[in-house]
Amino acid sequence: MWQAEYTSWPFRKLNYFRAGKQILEDFIASNPNNIEARYVRLLCQLNAPGFLNYNNIEEDRAFINANISTANLSEDYKKIMLFNIKKHTDN
Template sequence: MKFLVVFIGLLFTNANVADIAEVRELYRYAKDSKENTEKFLEITEKTNYQNDPVLSAYYGCALTLKASFSEKRGDKISFFKQGKKLIESSIETDPNNIELRMIRLSVQSNAPRIIRYYKEIDEDKNYLIKNIDKVTSLKLKEFIKGFMSTSKVFEK
């Protein structure tokens, strides 16, 4: 009986937690509109981002996107700084994670130059090029290659 109660509790506890596949799918379209950004932020907030560097970086990415759609200058700065901090903290935790490098590259390559968050663009671009063939997960490899094929950074 205890097992059944615990199992049902876990089922309902995890019902609101998004998986990485859902987060990646929402990420692809998050920048397209304010509504997409809000959905991406909502879903990434519900993840276990405090204990997972990749989910934390996606949440940071969502915050930087929220900054771009914010109307108040103070909100723009605050959301962007929070997001940047999460992304950088994630990369400090796992600097050889190609997905984290992709997330940072996507944010830096789309951030306004005035924010001065662009110093690792070439480093991350080269890291992705050098390491994409080492990715063992087919889904992750396809996802990152999709990013690389649409990112203006790789047109040069």
């Protein structure tokens, strides 16, 4: 999905985004409790243009907030995740 940011052709941007979105959605469907995948999806959603209708923001934010304390991640990484979520959702 992030590859779409680095091309100037609109249709190529959309194709990169759709392909990446499908890969991420398939991964989350197979691994619904993977907090890092939910975090990546949340960041993508927060940065995607609204017309793409990619919006599971509240679901992902709630999942991350509910599960971050028990996640097998470093405390520094957890702090970064929470900081980024707060930074993007306080606007």
